[in-house]
Amino acid sequence: MKPISFSAQRRQSIPIAFGIIAVTGLLLASCHANDSSGGAIQAQEAAQRVYVAPGKYDEFYAFLSGGYNGQVSVYGLPSGRLFKIIPVFSQNPENGYGYSEETKPLLMTSFGFIPWDDAHHPELSQTNGIPDGKWLFINANNTPRVARIDLKTFETVETLEIPNSAGNHSSPFVTENTEYVVAGTRFSVPIPQKDVPIDSYAQNFKGVLSFIKVAPDGNMDLSFQVMMPGFDYDLAHAGKGKSKDWVFFTCYNTEQAHTLLEVNASQRDKDFVAAINWKKAEEYLKQGKYHVMPGTYYDNRFDTSTQTAHSIVHQEVKVLIPSECPGLVYLIPAPKSPHGVDVDPSGNYIVANGKLNADLSVFSFDRIQQAIQQKQFDGEVNGIPVLKFDAVLAGIVKSGGLGPLHTEFDDKGNAYTTFFISSEVVKWKLGTWQVEDRQPTFYSPGHLMIPGGDSRKPWGKYLVALNKITKDRYLPTGPELSQSAQLFDISGDKMKLLLDFPTVGEPHYAQAIPASILMPRSEKIYQLANNHHPYLTRTEKEAKVVRSGKRIDVYMTEIRSHFVPDNIEGIHLGDTVYFHVTNLEQDWDAAHGFAVEGNQHNAELLLMPGQTKTLKWVPNRVGVFPFYCTDFCSALHQEMQGYVRVSAQTEQVALSWSTGKE
């Protein structure tokens, strides 16, 4: 085999291969349309398996990314009931996330305030390779960021921008003890960013793979980046057990195309899986073998004590160049435009899902180590050794499907792979590489998820396929249809379809964890005693309104069923009013809301017991405007209201406030 060369010149204008795949896909889809119950068992039996009686709890929490809604949805399994939507990268007017002064910093980036993003892959933190229920990480694909959600409160508590990256897709996968969260760029770009012709891709474009260190308290710090060739880096997974020091990334567009990628990035028979040894990286960092490169990025942290997020702005990042760091990176040839890369619970098998291929290539970690020792290389790319395909291959799964995307594992030595084009989940055996079962999905699954299915300890009872297309599955809702999740029982030899349910946004990846781990950690209230918000109003007696120049600070309390103060006068046009609202309740589920009429740029506030949040309001006309509680808090919720009077600047109205004054 001749050394691989990379050129942007390889272009073919007629996508014959892809055309055949597409036609085949349509044919297969039409076959399935006649069998719309799929592998569903008797309806009554399936209903019993997913029925969670009123007042009873589900067995698992499932976290489904919201894709283009920038959020995470929390579901129960096996019922498929939706519990909560956690806003992460998108403003959420529903609860004021990204609108309250406290949460606005969480959406700050070097580009400024970004109100939306595309959230793809939730990943639970792990201890010893097992999900521990402390945090959930998720990536922003558009403006590269990684967020951390605290699973005690189910709230976003940190967002970290990734400099030099563009399209943070191969992210945020964690190492075995959550030492690192990885963030690989999907798009290669000029680094540092500069004004160059797009067709100078091959010379100027690079891809960085970032490693984020996670402190024991969860705080993230960008530790280092690895400067890789100008490919697209698609997905990743960390090793475990014997392979725990490694992280594997899939690459496509090794053709280095910059236009019409559907054709031009689909020409090579093999692309790569990049294997990165993060322990080695730490050694090189210690030896000082890094370059400090400019790169402005924001680390936004929510302080639970002050209930306020603050931005820390960094200006540079440590970068490792593989050619200067032998042993840091190896490339494994993998057919063809591989998408997911998944590591089995033992840590020995690495599955590359070649999305334009029918077969799955499975590599052996032991053989990779052996090939590295014996230098069984097949050329190199930018100084990175390419391992011989045959030397590291453990087996090929002849699936009979088309378009493998992702693989997860159960606890009985089986693997399950989604096939987008042939719209199915295929179960196969590790070691024998034999297909054991296949079930159609409705339609075209992207990711799939087994609780703990990418960890050392899968809870192999259920499998959720996350479908991209629903067509005729639900009552139609005009041209825009929901996506769907399909729940399979995988406890037996054959997969059994139990349930499908529509999902919010477009879920990509998902994670699930037994309720027994997460439920005891869930907080009921925010302790008022631990609230150190600078604008806290601890008791009704401390409520007040303070003017400083054109700024008005309202220190306000809410408790069933009144505000203090609920009459405010002495505000003038041209003032900016900050309502700092504290919910004094300390009872579970005693939430209050706050909204004021004519708030041009902001939404409402939802306040959980013991929380303080701030809503900015710039009145733009004279009058008396109501404010009220938006959360049906109590029997006298409709009475929970107040007025704020806004006077012309020429009027002499003294600042005053009260509640209950006749």
Added chain:
Amino acid sequence: MQTHPSITALSGKKKASAWMLGAVFFSVMIYFFPLWKITLYAPQYPQGIRMYIWIHQITGDDAYTLQNINILNHYVGMKDIDPHAVPELSYFPYVLAGIIALGFIAFLMKKRWAYLSWAILYALCGAVAIYDFYLWEYDYGHHLDPKAPIKVPGMAYQPPLVGVKHLLNFTAISLPDWASLCMMLSIILGIAAYLCCRSSAIKPHYRLPAGSDTPREKPVVSHS
């Protein structure tokens, strides 16, 4: 088999002392447990809210229970339950301390009348305390703010002293708790001590059999 009279006599007295010491011990325990427990159930509180009345304080499931009960109560115009507004909570602990001291003195005196007087005094104090508790319940339940948002004609919100009562959307269950059991046990042990002494004072005369071994001590007779 026959019991030696002197042994019977001695063990009766010792027993009385032990009962009395036990009575003092259980009285001390009253400081460490709630006297009364009121549980409220409502559709919004399926797990219930519990309020505990101690000799010196009022507590709940957590630090915020009283606040939460007060928020609910204010809709019907009940006063806030404020432990600082109940003077009994500040002086009852001293009354109990006095009773414990007297009990200990009775234990040292080893006198039958002392045991009995102590038990009677204690029982009287307990009855007064329960009556006082009833009065507080009556006060909270009946003296309602005339401006209350929810007014149900003829409705009072006095929780039961012991038992179950439905108050609008709430079901209130009121029961004595561990400290009350300790108090009852103390009183019973005091009476037991008295009875032991009495029996030891009477029984030897009837049981002294002819021709038995010479007693090492004279049988103890009545103290009174």
